Amino acid sequence: MNQWEVFVMDVAELVEGTDLELTIRTLNPGVQKYTYKRVRAQVSTALDQFADQLQVRLGRGQLSKARFSIKVIEEIQRCPAKYL
Amino acid sequence: MSKISAPRSNREFVEACIKSGDAVRIKQQVDWDNEAGAIVRRVCELGQAAPFMENIKDYPGFSYFGAPLSTYRRMAISLGMDPASTLPEIGKEYLKRTNSEPIAPVTIDRKDAPCKENILLGDDVDLCKLPVPLVHDGDGGRYVGTWHAVVTKHPVRGDVNWGMYRQMMWDGRTMSGAVFPFSDLGKALTEYYLPRGEGCPFATAIGLSPLAAMAACAPSPIPEPELVGMLSGEPARLVKCETNDLEVPADAEIILEGVILPDYKVEEGPFGEYTGYRTSPRDFRVTFRVNAITYRNNATMTISNMGTPQDEGQMLRSFSLGLELEKLLRSQGIPITGVYMHPRSTHHMMIVGVKPTYAGVASQIAHLAFGSKLGPWFHMVMVVDDKTDIYNWDEVYHAFCTRCHPANGIHIYKNTVGTPLYPFATPHERKYSIGSKVLFDCLWPVDWDPINDVPTPVSFKNVYSKEIQDQVTSNWTAYGYPPVK
Numbered sequence: 001m002n003q004w005e006v007f008v009m010d011v012a013e014l015v016e017g018t019d020l021e022l023t024i025r026t027l028n029p030g031v032q033k034y035t036y037k038r039v040r041a042q043v044s045t046a047l048d049q050f051a052d053q054l055q056v057r058l059g060r061g062q063l064s065k066a067r068f069s070i071k072v073i074e075e076i077q078r079c080p081a082k083y084l
Numbered sequence: 085m086s087k088i089s090a091p092r093s094n095r096e097f098v099e100a101c102i103k104s105g106d107a108v109r110i111k112q113q114v115d116w117d118n119e120a121g122a123i124v125r126r127v128c129e130l131g132q133a134a135p136f137m138e139n140i141k142d143y144p145g146f147s148y149f150g151a152p153l154s155t156y157r158r159m160a161i162s163l164g165m166d167p168a169s170t171l172p173e174i175g176k177e178y179l180k181r182t183n184s185e186p187i188a189p190v191t192i193d194r195k196d197a198p199c200k201e202n203i204l205l206g207d208d209v210d211l212c213k214l215p216v217p218l219v220h221d222g223d224g225g226r227y228v229g230t231w232h233a234v235v236t237k238h239p240v241r242g243d244v245n246w247g248m249y250r251q252m253m254w255d256g257r258t259m260s261g262a263v264f265p266f267s268d269l270g271k272a273l274t275e276y277y278l279p280r281g282e283g284c285p286f287a288t289a290i291g292l293s294p295l296a297a298m299a300a301c302a303p304s305p306i307p308e309p310e311l312v313g314m315l316s317g318e319p320a321r322l323v324k325c326e327t328n329d330l331e332v333p334a335d336a337e338i339i340l341e342g343v344i345l346p347d348y349k350v351e352e353g354p355f356g357e358y359t360g361y362r363t364s365p366r367d368f369r370v371t372f373r374v375n376a377i378t379y380r381n382n383a384t385m386t387i388s389n390m391g392t393p394q395d396e397g398q399m400l401r402s403f404s405l406g407l408e409l410e411k412l413l414r415s416q417g418i419p420i421t422g423v424y425m426h427p428r429s430t431h432h433m434m435i436v437g438v439k440p441t442y443a444g445v446a447s448q449i450a451h452l453a454f455g456s457k458l459g460p461w462f463h464m465v466m467v468v469d470d471k472t473d474i475y476n477w478d479e480v481y482h483a484f485c486t487r488c489h490p491a492n493g494i495h496i497y498k499n500t501v502g503t504p505l506y507p508f509a510t511p512h513e514r515k516y517s518i519g520s521k522v523l524f525d526c527l528w529p530v531d532w533d534p535i536n537d538v539p540t541p542v543s544f545k546n547v548y549s550k551e552i553q554d555q556v557t558s559n560w561t562a563y564g565y566p567p568v569k
Contacts, residue, residue: 007224007351007354007366023350023351025225030142031142031143031212031213032212032256033117034218034225034226034253035212035253035254035255035256036225036254036255036350036351037255057222059354059365059366060222060354060362060363061220061221061222061223061224061354061362062222063222078348078350079258079345079348079373080345080347080348083343083345083348083373
């Protein structure tokens with residue numbers, strides 16, 4: 001199980017039952033902690049719906065009480081290939 | 085100029101601070117994830133010795149030095165002065181050195197540059213190999229650059245710029261940062277690189293000598309490498325980067341090299357800021373791609389933890405902004421007695437003392453201050469007369485509350501240059517760096533009759549004769565009062 005975190009202005013941005021494009025960061029322990037990925041994912045308020053867990057922070061870093069499970073469908077690479 | 089014995093590297097500075105009791109060694113393990121940041125924050129709020137953390141979880145061999153310049157004592161040490169020097173003494177020394185002849189930097193061979201002791205290139209480049217701290221819980225990321233210099237060069241004019249633009253680690257090769265549009269780098273990006281779709285070479289130097297950090301933080305028109313030389317009394321030692329033509333401080337602890345991308349942005353923030361709040365919104369910001377990392381053996385990462393007063397951002401910016409404005413106003417012949425910016429204003433209020441010999445001098449000061457390159461960093465100017473001690477907040481506050489006419493003495497300027505970091509600004513103003521300014525004119529009008537219109541201060545020193553004052557002070561303990569220090 002992986003732990004992820006997302007920043008949103010409003011928890012309502014996290015719509016269930018549809019593919020979302022999100023910037024999430026890993027909370028897994030280790031030196032990679034807090035590094036980001038851009039992903040296509042689905043989320044659910046049912047914490048046992050998906051294997052990974054997602055916690056939410058709001059616009060100024062406040063930790064939301066809302067919790068989700070998350071399924072990362074694929075990583076999206078937005079950075080132009082010439083820089084990779 | 086007499087020989088200056090200022091610390092020439094962060095290492096010399098740490099040793100000097102430990103020797104004087106202005107830094108402490110922390111040998112027990114400290115976590116880079118919040119704990120180190122919390123230590124630095126508490127040190128700032130209590131005004132205590134700077135923490136030199138020698139054992140970082142997950143990062144053997146690295147160390148942290150936090151709150152490097154968050155006290156005037158450490159600022160004095162950085163200048164090679166007695167730690168007990170007063171603020172006016174430190175300011176006078178800063179003005180003396182920065183009004184001296186520029187001292188050009190020297191470029192040294194890379195084999196002599198400590199920052200080249202370890203070099204990571206290609207697939208080895210990974211910011212996660214550095215002990216990048218999560219400074220505040222809830223920050224948008226781990227911040228690589230909190231007390232550092234981002235080195236760039238103007239592509240046409242060739243001007244070198246060292247600026248303290250905060251940088252967040254987005255992934256192992258990518259950082260994002262807040263670069264305001266009015267800054268030197270912001271202007272170079274919007275005037276040149278972005279319209280052409282060209283990448284801007286950059287280098288980030290972390291763990292600088294304190295005077296190099298001071299230069300990077302100061303809003304001086306003098307190029308920073310020369311300013312370092314003027315402050316330290318000897319040429320700054322630079323070395324060429326591995327992957328671009330920029331030159332960086334050779335004694336820095338860590339160097340990141342790369343390119344600012346013209347066509348790709350990632351999110352940055354939120355971040356605990358010098359105003360004492362998280363204000364600027366998380367947004368897609370200037371994005372840095374890292375192509376090389378070089379660092380000293382046993383490298384020390386410097387950490388500034390911005391927040392409620394007082395930290396080095398507030399200390400040093402208020403110090404240098406005030407003194408640079410003093411230089412500007414004197415250069416224009418304004419009869420000022422001094423300029424002071426209290427760090428607890430989070431460098432938002434400039435207090436100017438002036439001999440009010442002509443009408444409109446307060447407005448003249450405000451126009452110069454707000455219209456200068458310094459202007460975006462503060463939004464209040466308070467002008468008091470030459471009899472008010474600008475360093476004594478009680479006197480300044482009394483002048484403000486009693487002499488500033490509510491209708492005639494407060495002048496508001498709208499639609500000025502601002503920053504997204506102003507806590508009072510509307511969301512729209514933050515997004516577009518729109519500001520507002522205010523002048524508090526605390527001078528008696530020059531068209532008032534000085535005998536019959538200007539109120540007379542009623543104080544012990546002002547209303548009693550010298551003889552009565554001497555009689556009372558000499559008998560003070562005889563009256564039964566404790567001695568006055």
